[in-house]
Amino acid sequence: MKTNETGKTTRREFVKQSSLIAGGLMAAPMISNAGYFSSVDDTIKIAVVGCGGRGTGAALQALLSKQNVKLVAMADAFRDRLDECYKALTSDDNEEGNVKAKVAVTDANKFVGFDAYLKAIPLADVVILTTPPGFRPIHFAEAIKQGKHVFMEKPVATDPAGVKKVLETAAIAKQKKLNVVVGLQRHYQNSYRELYKRVKDGMIGEITSGQVWWNNDGVWVNPRKTGQTEMEYQMRNWYYFNWLCGDHINEQHIHNIDVMNWFKGSYPVKAQGMGGRQVRTGKEFGEIYDHHYVEFEYADGSIMNSQCRHIKGTYAKVDEMLVGTKGVVKCGDAVISSKGTSLYQFDKKTENNPYQTEHDELFAAIAKGEYKFADADNGANSTMTALLGRMATYSGQVIEFDKALNSGINIMPAKFAWDANPPILPDANGFYPIATPGVTKYFS
Amino acid sequence: MGSNYAETGRDEDEGPQKVVELSAFWMGAYEVTFEEWDAFFKNMDVPQTKAIAVDAVSRPTAQYIDLTWGMGRDGNQPTNSMSQAATIMYCKWLYNQTGVFYRLPTEAEWEYACRAGTSTAYPFGNDPAALKEFGFFKDNSGGKFHRVGQLKANAWGLYDMLGNLSEWTLDQYDPGQYQKLADNAKNPLTAPGPRYPRVVRGGSYADEAKDSRCANRVSSLADWNKRDPQIPKSRWWLTDGMTVGFRLVRPHQQPSKEEIEKFFAQYLK
Numbered sequence: 005m006k007t008n009e010t011g012k013t014t015r016r017e018f019v020k021q022s023s024l025i026a027g028g029l030m031a032a033p034m035i036s037n038a039g040y041f042s043s044v045d046d047t048i049k050i051a052v053v054g055c056g057g058r059g060t061g062a063a064l065q066a067l068l069s070k071q072n073v074k075l076v077a078m079a080d081a082f083r084d085r086l087d088e089c090y091k092a093l094t095s096d097d098n099e100e101g102n103v104k105a106k107v108a109v110t111d112a113n114k115f116v117g118f119d120a121y122l123k124a125i126p127l128a129d130v131v132i133l134t135t136p137p138g139f140r141p142i143h144f145a146e147a148i149k150q151g152k153h154v155f156m157e158k159p160v161a162t163d164p165a166g167v168k169k170v171l172e173t174a175a176i177a178k179q180k181k182l183n184v185v186v187g188l189q190r191h192y193q194n195s196y197r198e199l200y201k202r203v204k205d206g207m208i209g210e211i212t213s214g215q216v217w218w219n220n221d222g223v224w225v226n227p228r229k230t231g232q233t234e235m236e237y238q239m240r241n242w243y244y245f246n247w248l249c250g251d252h253i254n255e256q257h258i259h260n261i262d263v264m265n266w267f268k269g270s271y272p273v274k275a276q277g278m279g280g281r282q283v284r285t286g287k288e289f290g291e292i293y294d295h296h297y298v299e300f301e302y303a304d305g306s307i308m309n310s311q312c313r314h315i316k317g318t319y320a321k322v323d324e325m326l327v328g329t330k331g332v333v334k335c336g337d338a339v340i341s342s343k344g345t346s347l348y349q350f351d352k353k354t355e356n357n358p359y360q361t362e363h364d365e366l367f368a369a370i371a372k373g374e375y376k377f378a379d380a381d382n383g384a385n386s387t388m389t390a391l392l393g394r395m396a397t398y399s400g401q402v403i404e405f406d407k408a409l410n411s412g413i414n415i416m417p418a419k420f421a422w423d424a425n426p427p428i429l430p431d432a433n434g435f436y437p438i439a440t441p442g443v444t445k446y447f448s
Numbered sequence: 449m450g451s452n453y454a455e456t457g458r459d460e461d462e463g464p465q466k467v468v469e470l471s472a473f474w475m476g477a478y479e480v481t482f483e484e485w486d487a488f489f490k491n492m493d494v495p496q497t498k499a500i501a502v503d504a505v506s507r508p509t510a511q512y513i514d515l516t517w518g519m520g521r522d523g524n525q526p527t528n529s530m531s532q533a534a535t536i537m538y539c540k541w542l543y544n545q546t547g548v549f550y551r552l553p554t555e556a557e558w559e560y561a562c563r564a565g566t567s568t569a570y571p572f573g574n575d576p577a578a579l580k581e582f583g584f585f586k587d588n589s590g591g592k593f594h595r596v597g598q599l600k601a602n603a604w605g606l607y608d609m610l611g612n613l614s615e616w617t618l619d620q621y622d623p624g625q626y627q628k629l630a631d632n633a634k635n636p637l638t639a640p641g642p643r644y645p646r647v648v649r650g651g652s653y654a655d656e657a658k659d660s661r662c663a664n665r666v667s668s669l670a671d672w673n674k675r676d677p678q679i680p681k682s683r684w685w686l687t688d689g690m691t692v693g694f695r696l697v698r699p700h701q702q703p704s705k706e707e708i709e710k711f712f713a714q715y716l717k
Contacts, residue, residue: 057677057679058677060678061676061677061679092679093679099643099670099681189677219514220511221511223510224509316490316510317490320511320521321514322514323518336518337591357675358675359674
């Protein structure tokens, strides 16, 4: 693991570099004709909407994407989160690289509040949507309406009405040929891509079942502060409220559920399962469950068993295993085997950073004026799959995909304002109503 | 310390060989295990913080995913995937608990202990064929770490110095360090600078035999946290440093309280 000290360019590399330059020259006229960019030069302008840890990460990766990019606008509900993000992006000691020179956000282009996105989006060519997922359908619709390319984080909604809206917006994005990448980054990870290729080529035959896991300790809590409105409290603790987060089966476990959908090439038609709050019962944990176990069924009868748990001190596992008629894929190990014999082992030394790759590929396409990415449909359908799981565990009933998707169920607030009431409120003791299997009903 | 020019698999940064003088110390016979780590990590009396507390003892945040990557979490398995700063906080916690100062070894101490009096590529000679009796490396690990102390110890009773998990040391990585060292230098240590690169030693379950030689030096990389999607990235955990763990030393001569405080402040800032 030593630094490579050869400074010489070999002939082969030289040829490669030369042809790259030629390619660049040929691509140039196409860019100017495409009229993609709002600026006279070819700088790709970026706005980030949602400046938390992930938004900061995504913005950094976009700025590291090797294209001629500039961050021109930032938006967040909270001033402090926006300031922290700005500070991190303009810091001189980012481990992954210094992007300070690519941050061109004037104070006038830092927008705070629920409507901040409306002001940031017009200033950019590409919009990064990284707020809590409840807002995604609204932000995505606005970005596409304004003709922007989009990188958006998963999940893309927290209720069926939101999923529906994202699907409708995705159709418009396709008509307008706007690139959309969704942060289901396993699609951009070398090992998964290699496994997928082999599964598509039939190495494990037909997929008949899958096991997917996201079991771990759970996430942070931000204690209630005096003077906070209920809206602000929930926004600061968005993970624990369904209108913002969609429960952890949606917010994290979607990654694993999505892998099965992806490899299977379809989405479940129905689900049933069980779940509850066994350990994480305090009022600081809002309304979400601490465990879900869901049996998803696909049209051909194959099953995905999905388990996710947020309980400290329990067995941790984040992985996927797909079982086919001729073999098994273990995604974490990146191995395909049959009856204990290895058929394929991905070389982990060639693993990439998928969070960087998703931006590298998106911005390369945009710079070349190419239309290559339409991830929103899958993002929406995998989000719907996770929500199907939540509806199944909350109600204890069998929930059908199409029925749920078309139900119009909408759990978002009627009004976004700091003094407005969120859709779920605590009782006199500060506890929130919790879904109860057998009692909670979505369909009569 | 360092390797002979003729040693197979040798890298430039392992030379020139230098004789150094070390103060007496005890070293843990095993890599720190999950049982020992959890006494700290799951100690609910210690506040959990996202940033590493400089003035107090704090505890790592929950792991976002399973950072053993399915290799297991038995009490006797070696604890892995933590940053160097997290190991220093472990030492600080232990000092608060016991009043005894433990720390990571310096590179020089680590190599001295690993060699156990030998000057060959491995503590058992120059032929890597016997490595499988002493350490879990690529050829005998099955791609994962194993419970500590399963194989033969070196002559001084230290287990898993080579292979299993590579081990954090205190030193900043400097490829030219040995050239700068005076002969008979006393307790050499390259002082901490930027968070990367620092030195890990001993090779791991994933490495070839040549990377598990006594003298081999590995520099830590920002890449060891590449899959952390958040900025700032975790100060506690490594998303792609699953091969890294640590073991402790206890200096025979305990430093003064002021020196101990200075040490922690220097490594936790």
